[in-house]
Amino acid sequence: MKSAVETLNPTRVRLTVEVPFEELKDSLDAAYKKINQQVTVKGFRKGKIPARVIDQRFGRGAVLEEAVNDALPRFYTDAVNEAEVNPLGQPDVDITELKDGELLAFTAEVDIRPSIEIPDYSGIEVTVDAVEVTDEDVAKSVEQLRDRFASTSPVERAAAEGDVITVDLEAKVDGEVLADGVAEGVQYTIGSGELLDGIDEAVTGKSAGDEATFTSVLKGGSAEGKEAEVTVKVTAVAAREVPELDDEFAQMASEFDTLEELRADSRKRLENMKQYDQATQAQERVLDELIKLAEVPIPEKLLEDEVNTRKHNLEHHQLGQMGLTIDKYLEIQGKTAEEFDAETREQAVKGIKTQFILDELVNKEKLNVNQEELTEHLMRRAASSGMSPDQFAQAVVEGGQVPMLVGEVARGKALAVVVESAKVVDTNGETVDLDDEDEAGETAEAATEDAPADKADEKAAEKSEG
Template identity: 50%
Template sequence: MGAGDRRFESCRPDSFSQPHRLTHLIALPPNQGEKPVKSAVETLSPTRAKLTVEVPFEELKPSLDAAYKKVAQQVNIPGFRKGKVPQAVLDRQGYRTFALDEAVNDVLPKKYIEALQENGLEPLAQPEIEVTKFEDNEALEFTAEVDIKPEINLPAYEGIEAEVEEVSLSDEDIDTQVEALRERFATLNEVEREAADGDFVTLDLAARQNDEIVEGAEVSGMSYKVGRGGMLDGLDEALAGMKAGDEKTFESELVGGDLVGEQVFVTVKVTQVQEQELPAFDDEFAQLASEFDTADELREDVRERLGRGKRLEQAAAARDAVLETLLGQVEIPLPETLVADELNARRENVEQQLAYAGLSMEKYLEDEGQTIEEFEADLERRVRDAVAAQFILDEVAKKEELGVDQAELSEHLVRRAQQAGQDPQEFANHMFEHNHIPDLVQEILRGKALAAIVEGAIVKDAAGNVVELKNLRPDGSIGEPEAEVAEADAEVADEA
């Protein structure tokens, strides 16, 4: 795949397969009179730090008192009511160690967050915490190793120059769309001749291995368009010359199920052959298939819609080109654990998509003309681009002092719900319940940062024409006022 290929994901701000993976610390209020936590930070790498934190024993006392109250509510000691057992009695009963452990567990996360704030660190993952020193009535000392957001020296992003391909719309493009529209209104007529490309056949299929039918690999009465491909290798070749009532067996490879990739013998029986009859593209058809009165008006509308779609694709390509140009101007150190986690998540996502489409990885790579090594290298490049893009967009959002209002959050929630095929209210409830709203806010901020960069860029096509990029939404996607174009944009942006 080339540098601009975005077959599965891109480096857009919302392109992480699991957006919550890249999180940032939400600012907490000041310590309100408490002494600053005593801490030191050691930089292990540009993306990893080690905090050493010391907590005086007296600062554990509120948590220790709470722990004793918890114990007192749970134990039964003769002569004392629940919740009224004195601390000294609990100590004699051996509950001191438990109370100390509870106090430490309560204090650790609070002091960790205070130390992060004190040292200006933004964590990217859960820390590895180790208590290095703690004795009764003495200070608590612990260390915390954590991946952190790297420091980035933003390059100038005003007036970035990039180039994209020129929008090209041919009569053949329009003819293809008109033909597809005619096919939607086509009729099927049964014929007694042999099946040919473009015919629809009704068939029964059964795959056998070792003379036994493979479970889940048998269908009856299925309609199939001859020449369509994408089902079983060898099926179209087997159907050539078959008529209703004919049966044939051929060898193929399963593309799904437990035996995916294994060789089987497939028996196909044709029960009906139908010829597709397309309606004439005339004024009568235009009135049937659209709101237009004439075929010329309908064809012109197809031209306009295709042109808008092409311009949206060009705008999306321009957006990606600008971001890639910016990424090429700065070196950003990346946390390898974050890259590895995202790489694994994307790899699983690709495999799920292929399985859903009934393709094995081997078949996909064969169709794409790629080796597994080339695929892995390209996937890692795109993951690294995505992580770096999020870091740099976060910095731009901070520099531009961008914010998010309730209306923008609501619109983003609805869009994300639509993309996930979920009810907006159910999606919103899920996001609130699992504390993913800060992640969505961060997505919007990154989108706004991307919009600010792109709208200030100078993008031209190969012919030297300036590409219009003033219609970016708050989430960074390209939009136009018309509802149908906005819907098309969502698809274009996702495909990008």
């Protein structure tokens, strides 16, 4: 076999391949055997039809077509290896010559991973938010905990903001009661904004047994988006009571003996959260600067495939689980289809550049992934997918996605190397220490989530749905 490679552009090549006919012998034998099992000829036992009879009855062309289809992937792979290129996606193959008994010639055009020069990243500087936890932050955190321990007790008075009421609802559109517009025994906290616009004003001041009517645009159901006349009947009013902020509350709501200990723990938790957010922010901003420094040509077909994959994952997995259509999602986001397409394309470009740059850095720095690192990453991915680690691992193995997860961890380690050499300061001008290797690796993996839409979560979702 003879092959040559022609560079069409930095991300695409054309392979020209010539194969002596004798190298098709094994595929020709397999083609005759396959056809033998598929056809019957009077006078011959199944599977025992001579090749000359198959040629006469069904045509030599059918045999050649079967043989070439069988052999092409092998010859293409040999040509790729000989040319030492890294193909992306499936090739566009064109058979240019097929002379029976003499020669098979074909061309294959395919996108390739471009050659990338890793820039000098030692001078990258980024600024991140300072880790500051105020007394107000702590008070809000403790108040949220306090709300979780709130209780209610029935009262015989008019409903007021903060009360928990029980109501019956009936919605009419154009004078007709909707089939799904009747609900009884609904509990609602006045002022929470969790039900219908206008209900707070309608029920405030009403006692058990009172009714009110108001108009509101429906947020869901068969008449979603339409204006309805809603009748609400208050059947019960309950006062919501929160426990006193004292040591007794601290003992009830936590493992601490005093309120001050609880507040100190809340402050520490908030600091840890903000430190993690700060580290993630540093990774993301360093990555943005790294991308700006590198020249990365993008294969157009790969980009289109990535855009389509992201749209598919959003529409059929993420939105599907929430019961939303793409049109409803765009309405909620306040975006046009054109704006959404442009944003998705921009994210895809960034993702592809991220993967190319970090993969090259992995090779340059000779970074490896051990079993412990892979297992920790799999556990995090399983948690984010909503599956158990065992289920997720099974889906990943069955889908052949283990190398993809290894790549994710390796890219996270590569980014951590870049961040380690960067100068990171907070908004107060203080140098930020990101030396915690475990945290650096974990947040780096999170920061590279814009890499091309991975199939691991998609395969896991499909398995879960199946």
